[in-house]
Amino acid sequence: MNEHKDFNFIRERVVLSDTEKAEHRAALLSRMHATPMQPVPSPYTWTLFLNVRYAFVALLAVLVVSGSGVVVASEGAVPGSPFYGVKLTVNEPTRIALARTPKEKAALEVAYAERRLKEFAAATVSNRLDADTTKLIAASLEDRLEGAEENIDDLNTSGEGDDALEANSELKGVLAAHAKILRKVSAGDPVREVALAAISEHIDQGIVETGAVEPVFAASLESQESRGVLHASVSERQMEVVEVLEDLREDMVNASTTLDTGDHEELAESITEVTGMLETATREKDGGSATRALKLYTEADARIGELKALIEAEQELGIDLIGSEE
C-alpha cells in the first residue's frame, strides 16, 4: 500500500465544486467586509475549558495559546534571544499542564528535553552561550527530565507498562545520543567544557535513572502478561519499529553527502545490530513471550532514535559524530 498514491482519489472526490467554492468565496468576502474590528477569542480556548483546573494555569494558557505578543514571539526563541526564558518557563510548562494524560505529558516532557539539548549543542557550536543561558537551560532540562520520569512512572502504575517502557527508552536514547554530541562539540575548549559540566550532571543522572527503571517496567509487563491483562499489541510495536528503521535508512540516503566512509561503516554495523535485535524479538513474539519481544523492540527503537539523532546533529552542526572516537 502506497498511502500517498492510494489516497489520491480522496483528494479528487471529496472536493468542493467550482460553484460551491465561488459561492462560499463570495459569502466570505461579504462577511469580511461587514466585520467590525474587535477582539475575538482564540479558537484554542475551546480546549481550555476541558483541561484547565487552576486559574493560574488558565492565565498562562491564555497567554501561550491565544496569541499574546511576548508569548507568541517566544515560541521560536533560541538561546540568547530576549524571549528564550519565556519559552522555557511559560510556554512549555503550560503546554505540558494542558496535556490530558500522563502519556501525552511524558511525550511532551521528552520532546522538550530533547529540544533543550539540541539548543544547547547549537548554541555551543555558534558560541552563543553565556553563564545565564547555560543556567537557564540546565534548570529547564532538570525540570523536563523530572517531569518525564514522573509521568513515565504514572504510566507504569496505571497499568500502561508498555507505554512507560517505550517513553523511558526514548528518553534514554535521547540522552545517550546527546551525551555523545555534547562531549564532541565541547572537547578541547575549556569554556565549553565548563558549560557542559552544568548540563552533563543532568544527562548522566537521567541515563542512570532511565536504565535503573527498565527492569521495573519489564517486570510490570511480565506480571500483566502472566495475568492475561497485557494490553500492548506486539504486532503494532513490531510494525512501528520496522517503519522507524526504514526512516533511518532514508535519513542515511538523504545525508549521504555529509557522511564519510567511516560513518557509513559504523551505521551499517549498527543497523546490522538492530536488525539482529528485531529478529530475536520476532522469535520471542512467535514463541509467545510478548514481554521479551516488546522489550527488545523498544530497545531497538531507542537505538534507532539515537542513530537518527547523531545523523541529524552531524548534518546540522557540521561535526563528525559517527564513526569517531569517544
Added chain:
Amino acid sequence: MKRIDEEKFISVYDENADAIFRYAYFRLYDRERAKEVMQEAFMKTWEYLQSGKKISNVRAFLYRTAHNLSVNEAVRHKFFSLDEMREVAGFDPEEVRQNTPDTEAEYRLVLAKIGELDPADRDVLLMRYVEGLPVSEIAEALDEAPNTVSVRIHRAIGKLRASLDIP
C-alpha cells in the same frame, strides 16, 4: 502571519478551502455541515487576524479552528449511525467518476474503513496522506508533540491495513 490584507486572505481561502472542507467532512460526514464549518473556520480566522493578533502558521490555525468547530457541531448533531457513515462515505452515485466497478468498490471499501477509524486516527491519516502536511505542521495544528503524531500516523495506517487485510 502578520496583519493580512483581504486579497491575500482570499488567496489563502483559494488554496485551502478544499482541504479544510475535507477535514470537516471526515469529521461530520455531512456535506452541507462541512461546508458551513469550512466557511466559519475561515471567517473566525479572518476575525482573529483583524483583531490585531498574529498567527505563525495560518494553515495549522485553520485546521485547529475547523477541528474545534467540527467537534462542537458533531456534539450538537449526533445524527448519524455507523452504517449511515459507511453509506455516505461511498458518495452519491451521480458523483461516481469513470471507474471500473472493481475500482469503485475498492474506493468505497477504503472510505468505509477510514470512516470506522477513531476520529483522532482519521485526522492524522488524512492530514498526512491526503493533504500531504508534514508531521511538524500536523503536530502544530493538533497541539501535539511531533513524536506523538508520528506514532499515531503509523498506528492509524496499521489499523487501516489490518482492516483491509493488507499485510
